[in-house]
Amino acid sequence: MAKLLYITANPKTEDQSFSLSVGRAFLNAYKQQNPQDEVVELDLYQTDIPYIDADVFSGWGKLQQGQSFEQLSEDEKQKVSRINQLTDQFIEADKYVFVTPMWNFSVPPKMKAYIDTICIAGKTFKYTENGPVGLLTNKKAVHIQARGGIYSEGPAKDMEFGDRYLKAVLGFIGITNVQSIIVEGMAAFPNEAEGIKEKAIKQAQEVAKNF
Numbered sequence: 001m002a003k004l005l006y007i008t009a010n011p012k013t014e015d016q017s018f019s020l021s022v023g024r025a026f027l028n029a030y031k032q033q034n035p036q037d038e039v040v041e042l043d044l045y046q047t048d049i050p051y052i053d054a055d056v057f058s059g060w061g062k063l064q065q066g067q068s069f070e071q072l073s074e075d076e077k078q079k080v081s082r083i084n085q086l087t088d089q090f091i092e093a094d095k096y097v098f099v100t101p102m103w104n105f106s107v108p109p110k111m112k113a114y115i116d117t118i119c120i121a122g123k124t125f126k127y128t129e130n131g132p133v134g135l136l137t138n139k140k141a142v143h144i145q146a147r148g149g150i151y152s153e154g155p156a157k158d159m160e161f162g163d164r165y166l167k168a169v170l171g172f173i174g175i176t177n178v179q180s181i182i183v184e185g186m187a188a189f190p191n192e193a194e195g196i197k198e199k200a201i202k203q204a205q206e207v208a209k210n211f
Contacts, residue, residue: 003035004030005093009100009111010045011036018183018197019146023099025201026144026181029208030097040093044110049086050079052116067175086117091124095211096175098166102151107162115169124173134174141170141178144204148187179207 006027014020026034033038050056058074063069069077090096100107118124125134143166151160167178183200186193 001044002034002094004034004037004094004097005040006039007044007099007111007114008042009098009108009114010187011045017101017146018186018193018200019099019101020145021197022146022181022183022200022204023097023144026097026142026204026208029205033209034186040089042089044108044114047112047114048082049113049117049126050082052114053079055079056083061070083117084122085125086114087120090106091136093141096139098141098143100143100145100162100166102145102147102160102162105161106165107194111166119169119173132172134172134191136174139175139177140211141175142181142207143167144176144181144200145183146186147182147184150185150188152182152184165169179211181207 006023008020008023010017010020012020014024027039027041031037055073055075056079059080062072062076063080069080072080088150098111100111106112121127124136125132127133143163145163147160149156151157163182165181167180170176170178181200181204183196186196189196
């Protein structure tokens, strides 16, 4: 039995969101194909995700200096503990599905905050004399991303940083098997929006069968 972590970063409801609609179609197809697997849904807009702030740096610094966890302030304890929980949850999974819209050429801030909680030296990657090495090998991921315009080709191609960023981060921590399902052009071609979504849903369902 495998464990799949389904991670969404969109404050909209599924019926209002192209990415979430496609994501749900993927998840339903995956569950049908893999009924024995454990699926954990993580809605980042309904989840406590600490930012890497002064409390976190202070707490980490104290721990590195040999102080016990109990010596941390209450804010430091809460934030450091929560980051540890999120990191451990991520490490325990075998497969990942990330669902995001493209906001201002990248991912929503909640996704960036979440990424910061899983890129932890000694847990998801390590430093070596030959540079950093990812520790999460033999895992795989899918990124489902919705874009209002066209960014897969044409003049805006180099302005897409969300999918590329996520693939770079996942590769850094050892996850190199990453597929992308892109839903794009709905705002540029509103009359074709439903057709674009349906095409992406079919692609998602096919990918899910072999994921």
